[in-house]
Amino acid sequence: MKLMKLLINTLLLAASLGVSAQLFASGDHGHGHDEHHEDEPQKGAHNGRLLAEGDFVVELAIFEQDVPPEYRAWATVDGKSLKPNEWTLEVQLTRLGGEVNRFVFTPEQDFLRGQGVVEEPHSFDVEVTASYKNKRYRWAYPSYEGRVVMAPDVANASGLTTAIAGAGVLQERIKLYGNIVADPLRVSHIQARYPGLIRSVKPSIGMRVTAGEVIARVESNESLREYPLLSPIDGTVVERHANAGEFTADRVLFSILDERVLELHLQAFPADAAKVKPGQAVLIKADGQQAATKIEFITPRHGDTPALEVHAPVDNSAGNWVPNQAVEGWVDVAQTPVDLLVDNRALQSFRDWTVVFIQIGNSYEIRPLELGRSDGQFTEVLSGLKIGDSYVVENSFLLKADLEKSGAAHDH
Structure with a gap:
């Protein structure tokens, strides 16, 4: 019998030394290693961690069966179970970031029960304090899960x-489809002020011109004097119907587009039309590009389709968009703080x-x-x-x- 008791005490001491070797084990383990790499702790009959000092042994477990996670603890002295009213226990958990949770224990059935829920994640540094016959026992160890250390x-x-x-604010969005077109307010169609013979033409299609730049010279049929045709806006020549030696007649000679601002057209069908209003934010996406704008005005769509047409300006100063490009638009129709x-x-x-x-x-x-x-x-x-x-x-x-x-x- 004495030999058996000596063997049990030796095993408990070994468990105690194993726990002691793990005290405050932490630190940087390099790239992406979970800090839960301590040696496996000794387990007791209730699958809890064994904490031993001499012949006094505590088994501490987090119990989760049909209840929120809670601490339960059992104790033995010299291999004999203690009644829960014969000893006391306190547990302190220090979480990542410094939050501290403290648990006091009360007797229940054959164990001590921690008061309060052990919130997830169960990742913390643990300090355990037990008292038995006016003697205090202390253990400390890391118990980490779901933690990674990375330099x-x-x-x-x-x-x-x-x-x-x-x-923040959650945005309720609806998805509409449409395209980007030239802004009619930024397209200039240039005709000769006085009919006559075109003497010279400067820009070709695709060339950029500035407001006030001479783009052609015309000899008036009446005065036989030349006068200049000036570009009224900054933009790109997208149409040219003028060559030297031709008569101007009353046709459009040049069309110039200021493509720095284009116009968004989206179709809103009856199911969504009631939600769409001027001033709402729109995020447009196409071909890996996106841009933000706001609805400027809404008009009935021409034709037999029962839809509204949503209009919004598109900043194209970076040149990411082109006229007639198909896009999808996400319209913010409600905001929830x-x-x-x-x-x-x-x-x-x-x-x-x-x-x-x-x-x-x-x-x-x-x-x-x-x-x-x-x-x-x-x-x-x-x-x-x-x-x-x-x-x-x-x-x-x-x-x-x-x-x-x-x-x-x-x-x-």
């Missing part, structure tokens, strides 16, 4: 970008959760979210994230891949 240069090379969580939202590019699936990765220093950790409304670009956050949290937006899937590669366990 700044590696994060930059991986293309990780972050945003600060905060309030929300207290907290996230960029949809940040959302990842992890186990049974939708998560984002928050960043604190070189550490990145999952935050399971409860989500609300979405406009396709941003989504309302009901719980799981705090205003001011820095979260990863672009390439967050790389962090998820690192966790999956490292086999991040849901272990306590």
Whole structure:
């Protein structure tokens, strides 16, 4: 019997030394390693972590079966189970970012039960304080899940970008189709003021001209004196019907287009027509380009189609758009302020959760979210994230891949 007791105590001491070796194990593990790479802790009969000092042993477990996650603990002395009213326990959790959760324990059946829910993620530094017969026992150890450490240069090379969580506005949008056309207010059709013989012509089709520039000279039939034809606007010559030696008659000789501002035409059919109003924001997209504008006015569409035509100016100073280009337009028809939202590019699936990765220093950790409304670009956050949290937006899937590669366990 004494030999058996000695063997049990030896095993418990080994477990204690194993735990002690893990105390405060943390630090930078290089590119994309989950910090949950400590040696596997000794487990007890209830699948909880064993914490031992001498012949006093505590088994601490997070219990999740049919209840929100809660702490439960059992204790033995010299291999004999203690009643829950014979000892006391306190647990303090320090999460990434410094948030501290404290749990006091009360007797229940054959165990001590922690008061309060152990919120996800179960990733924290743990401090355990137990008391038995006026003696205090303390243990500390890391218990991480869903956490990745990545050096700044590696994060930059991986293309990780972050945003600060905060309030915002969800946009209800409808999608309309149409095209970009020349703005009729920015097209000039030039005729000769006095009929006569065209003596010279300067620009060819496609050439840019400036307002006041001489584009042709005409000899008047009446006075036989030459006078200049001047461009009334800055723009590009898109039509030319004039050559030297020809008579002007009463035809259009040049058409000049100022293409720096074009006009958007979108078709709104009856199902959407009631939602569309002047002043609403529009995001237009085509061929990898996009631009923002606002509805200027709305007219009935000509023809037999029961539709309205939405008109909006398009800034083309960069030359990204061309007349008659087909586009799609996303019209903001309603705005809903929300207290907290996230960029949809940040959302990842992890186990049974939708998560984002928050960043604190070189550490990145999952935050399971409860989500609300979405406009396709941003989504309302009901719980799981705090205003001011820095979260990863672009390439967050790389962090998820690192966790999956490292086999991040849901272990306590």
